[in-house]
Amino acid sequence: MDKWVLIDGNSIIYRAFFAMPPLTNSAGLHTNAVYGFTTMLLKLLEEEKPTHMLVAFDAGKVTFRHEGYEAYKGGREKTPSELSEQFPVLKELLQAFGIAQYELSGYEADDIIGTLSRLADEQGVETVVVSGDKDMLQLASDHVTIALTRKGVSEVERYDPAEIKEKYGLTPLQIIDLKGLMGDTSDNIPGIPGVGEKTALKLLHEYDSVEGVLANTADLKGKMKEKVETHQDSAVMSKRLATIFREVPLEKSTDELAYGGYDAQTLADMFRKLEFKSLIERMALPEAGGGADAGVPAEAPTYEVVSAASLGKAELASLLASSESVYIETIGDNPHQARLIGLAIANGERIAVLTYDDLMDPALSAPVRSWLEDEKAPKRGYDLHKAELALGWIGISLRGIAFDALLAAYLLDPTESSQTLAALIQRHRLSAIQTDEAVYGKGARLQVPEGEALANHLAAKADAVRRLVPLLSEELEKGNMTKLNDELEQPLAVVLAGMEKQGIQVNPAVLEDLGAELEKGITRYMSDIYTHAGMEFNIGSPKQLGEVLFEKLGLPVIKKTKTGYSTDAEVLEKLEPYSEIVKMILHYRQLTKLQSTYVEGLLKEIRRDTGKVHTYYRQTIAATGRLSSQYPNLQNIPIRLEEGRRIRKAFVPSEPGWKILAADYSQIELRVLAHISGDEKMKQAFIEDADIHTKTAMDVFGVTAENVDANMRRQAKAVNFGIVYGISDFGLSNNLGITRKDAAKFIEQYFAVFEGVRTYMDTIVAQARQDGYVTTLLERRRYLPEIKASNFNLRSFAERTAMNTPIQGTAADIIKLAMVKMDAELRERGLRSRMLLQVHDELVFEVPADELELMKTLVPEVMESAIALDVPLRADVSYGDNWYEAK
DNA sequence: GGGATGGTGC
């Protein structure tokens, strides 16, 4: 199915020029209009996925419209040189994109587009016309929609005939009449003086067209009649000028508009010239600078793709023995439900591909299965954690994972948003492969190809992995992260997969009972809220809620969001004194949150076959090195409020008589801070195992332990938290509800006591500025380019990150170490106890009765000895019949 | 389908 996108080049570049702030590259070339144009192009490419594309330009100054009306487009300001110098640049850029461009002497861009859109109509090709000019609406039809720039350039508003009808009450062709009547000052088209949009629309609704109006001047009255009658000729001429000419003698065939995608290297070079660094990043274009070796040619494959079925036994065995990489393809985000598509195994010469069906054919796949399960056969791949789970659910255990390109790429830059294989190999300037989206489609249009197309794609990925492995290994080595990868993250991936496959039992009856109870509360609050408001509305809609609270009930507006009134909990708490309805809304929110996210959400995640939920820990998401948890997220199960905490009663052991045992690190982040800052006072506090917040209060307020009241401790606690997050007076003042000045004083007092902490904060920021990155105790790294930004916000954010990441990241390192050690310990001791969950500073196990006593001491022991710091680590352990009881 | 808003955890 073809899709054409036709762009009015002149119109868009003008819009872009005026919409964007001035921008120049270091050579002094203005680039703002080109930049704006580019962002619009990218958006169009992504959203429309055109098969054909054309940017049309006006050619020269004189067009056929000037014949008979020389003043056409007269009175326009001369194009500023800052813009005119960008035209040739834009044309060069379009070439780099591989997008066709066209101009024809004597015609305007409108006319070229009008002619093409006529062809599109005739051929029934779906087409989008992009312009900033409302005139274009006359081209709208069943097949042609018009996208007009709204504000800026990248935002467009689309019009089909129905929408034009709705907005103006006109057909597309009547848009011409509209302009005939009202004129257009920017094109110096006169229309009928004194007739604006309002009047013109009224006339057209009555008489349909310019001709209709002129034929019925008798019906008109007074001034209006006079105006129309005296300017009849002007109206007719204006209509003619406004009519887009749709019979331009094009010298281009529509085949020449075909868009085949851009060459990443060419585009990257162009962007580099323009200094569009953010776009290079965003599009994951090859990084290294132009020069002689720019433009890595897309090499012809150096390998042979074969179906495993076509290989002889010996051939397959030899390939497996010499394999350098494996790519295992799954479709679907949740690996516990992902569809296994197939796999490709590569050595330098040959790549064998097995489809899912091949894998399910025992005769054919036996050697491959045993290779996959062979601990001693090393596998180098991409996202083998996910592969291990997907394989696990079809009865194949993946063993012998030696290297994972995804994991390595994450360690090399944990903030990189796209770690897809396609992005990775572009970053390493290897010859490109197709993106998954290009091969498989997405969303509703997801369609996995069969046969050769699939085999080639899997093979390309396996080969990409094969070539990436040595590059990534070397980079890890350079970054001192080989050990982190080989001895912590990689082993952890296997431990995590084990926990996830094991899953945790959830008792649905507990959730259902809780759900029924919540439902009652929700119903009650809902009706109370309606009564109070004097109307029914959707309480869950911040928009409607805002209208009720701030317009109907007239409560004071505390805070606004981009789109309207803010109604978050912080705002509502401030509104409590004004109306009883506020508290009801807060309660309603609490209950519906529990109901939808935790009761219904969790029930949906229970697998019928196991009665368990199997979360998926993602190891390559969080910039600090923490894990994240999905499907369901088991790292944010409520605990703070009793109502929510009861959700935890549903998490139970999977075997009768077993217990849930949980152990959590006490103050691990502050202990880490004490260690890395070396602050003597703080270290001493932990060595004495004091209550750190009380101790902080004593030191900061200069009082004895007995004189620390609850409020002082609360404030000290807030400061401690602030310190961990990279403190600012603004943040602390916000949190404690005190003035910024007082907060600043508070922080100053804190630093006066904990001098070592102050020194650490200063040093780490300076170090980040010098190195461009910060590290954790185990050499995990995070780059902070914005630490040098001139923008205060960006820079401050980077500075806080520099303070926080080593702390949060080291804490993550430590619990990860504990997990790997714990897993080994359970194995070596032949225990049946199972590690099930990790919640950042907590580990959750299920434990048979006869191992309970042992585990109560073993778990904290392993956690506390995971690493030796200058302060002791402490883990508290508890257990019960469910997660709630283990407190 | 995706952005905005809001809320849960550590």
Add this chain to the structure above:
DNA sequence: ATACGCACCATCCCG
């Protein structure tokens, strides 16, 4: 003229 760090997921609402 100023958002203390890191996540995931629900609903609403617009296109």
